[in-house]
Amino acid sequence: MAIVLYRIDDRLVHGQVVIGWGRAMGIDLIILVDDQVAASDWEQELYRMAVTPEIEVRFVTMADAARQMSEWQANGKRALVLTGDLETMAALRTSNPDVVQKINLGGIHHRAGRRERLPFVYLTDQELRALQALEAGGAVITAQDLPTTVPVALKALG
Amino acid sequence: MSEELRGVVVCHGALAGALVQAAEQISGLNGALVPVSNTGCDRDTLEDRVRAAVDGKPAVVFVDLASGSCLVAVLKRLRDEHLVKVVTGVNLAMLVDFVFHRSLSPAEAAARAAAAGEKSIRIP
Numbered sequence: 001m002a003i004v005l006y007r008i009d010d011r012l013v014h015g016q017v018v019i020g021w022g023r024a025m026g027i028d029l030i031i032l033v034d035d036q037v038a039a040s041d042w043e044q045e046l047y048r049m050a051v052t053p054e055i056e057v058r059f060v061t062m063a064d065a066a067r068q069m070s071e072w073q074a075n076g077k078r079a080l081v082l083t084g085d086l087e088t089m090a091a092l093r094t095s096n097p098d099v100v101q102k103i104n105l106g107g108i109h110h111r112a113g114r115r116e117r118l119p120f121v122y123l124t125d126q127e128l129r130a131l132q133a134l135e136a137g138g139a140v141i142t143a144q145d146l147p148t149t150v151p152v153a154l155k156a157l158g
Numbered sequence: 159m160s161e162e163l164r165g166v167v168v169c170h171g172a173l174a175g176a177l178v179q180a181a182e183q184i185s186g187l188n189g190a191l192v193p194v195s196n197t198g199c200d201r202d203t204l205e206d207r208v209r210a211a212v213d214g215k216p217a218v219v220f221v222d223l224a225s226g227s228c229l230v231a232v233l234k235r236l237r238d239e240h241l242v243k244v245v246t247g248v249n250l251a252m253l254v255d256f257v258f259h260r261s262l263s264p265a266e267a268a269a270r271a272a273a274a275g276e277k278s279i280r281i282p
Contacts (some may be wrong), residue, residue, distance in 0.1 A: 009201040011227040046233060050225035110199035110227070119198070143262075 003072055003079045006100055008089050008105040012037070012082065013047040013057065015145060016106065021080060022055055024147040029056045029079040031072065033065040033088055062088055066095035073099050086127055093139055103134070105143040105154075117157040122144045128158060162260040163267055165191040167248060168232055169222040172197070179254040180193035190257040196228050197225045204231040216241040218246035218256060218268045249276030 004025050007016060013032055023029060030051065038061045039041045050055050056077070062069070065081070071091065074078050081100075083089045088109070093100040107120050114122035121143045123131070128135050135154055142151035174193035182188050189271040192211040196204050208213040208231050212219065217237065221229045236242045243264040245252065252275030259267050 011196075011228075012201070014227040014230075015223070043230075043234070046225075059247050095279070107200075109203065110198055111200065111203070 001079060001123065002075050003069075003081055003099065005080045005104055006089065006092070006102060006105045007080060007104040008086060009082060010084050011052050011107050011108055012084050015050065017080065017082060018055065020146045022052075022146075025080070026053060026078050027056075029058070029059060029077040031058045031065070031079055031081045033060055033062055033083045033092065035092055038055050038064075041104045058155075062091055065092060069096040069099045076101065077088070078104050078106065090130060090134055093140075099137070101149065102142075102146045104139045104151075105131075106145055118143055118152060122130060123157065132158075161216060162190075163255050163256075163262070163264060164212065164217040164254065165260070166194060166208065166214045166217055166219045166229045167168045167191055167253065167270045168194040168208060168211075168219060169248065170196055170226075170228060173222055175248060177248065177253060180250055180276070181257060184250070188262060191253060196231070201227070201231060204228070205235040208232055208235050212236065212239070212242060214265050216264050218242070218264055218271065219244045220253065220256075220271070221246045222248055245272050245275070246273065249275045249278060251275050 005021060008061050013030060038059045044059045048057055090104055105121050108122055110122045111123045126128055131141055141154040144151040167177055171172055175272050178191040178193040181191055194207045194211050219242060221232055223229060232244055241264055252271040253272035256267060256271040260272055270274050
């Protein structure tokens with residue numbers, strides 16, 4: 001399998017992603033799916049600074065990702081697909097249900113209306129229901145900030 | 159500079175608070191440094207914390223890593239602030255130097271603090 005992790009992390013490309021997961025899983029390609037960053041050379045440069053030279057980083061829009069997902073799945077690189085929010089990952093799952101099957105909740109932090117489910121996962125009830133709907137549709141969703149910690153099933157977050 | 163510089167320390171976890179506390183213990187100067195942690199907040203919240211800490215004042219912002227969420231938040235929020243300079247790789251030596259040179263310009267204080275920090279890294 002070429003894409004080895006689908007992660008939602010609102011801090012985008014940062015140490016946990018690059019060092020924590022990147023080293024443990026032998027990642028050599030990080031694909032950040034974020035319309036805003038994909039449109040900003042300046043922000044892309046900022047995020048590139050967090051990545052070691054051995055890892056390639058691509059910045060793509062949601063629309064481009066939906067089109068290229070199967071290609072990434074088929075190429076030889078071990079890729080990590082990263083989104084900053086639930087909505088983008090849900091859209092990727094909807095557009096490519098045969099590819100996006102396991103989703104990692106890696107960092108969804110506090111905002112107004114969200115309630116703490118884990119120290120690194122805060123969700124509104126509406127967001128929780130959206131995730132439950134994805135899981136009811138066949139996706140497997142767990143919360144896990146680092147590969148050295150125990151994954152927590154979505155049903156334990158309710 | 160008529161107004162003394164503010165130092166803002168932005169780090170992962172509890173590091174900023176510990177560095178500020180240690181710098182105050184060594185220098186005897188309290189209130190010159192403001193710690194900001196990235197714990198428990200998303201990008202927008204961290205940017206808000208950084209902006210609140212700088213509070214529109216002339217400042218030097220010290221960041222732990224030369225990449226990652228703390229630096230991204232600082233640069234996104236402050237890149238258009240001409241009276242703010244950013245130094246990465248913060249250590250105790252640079253903070254102690256900074257608190258005694260807060261009447262310099264942000265650029266001068268940042269350069270001086272960075273040099274002090276580099277000088278403190280040795281293999282004795």
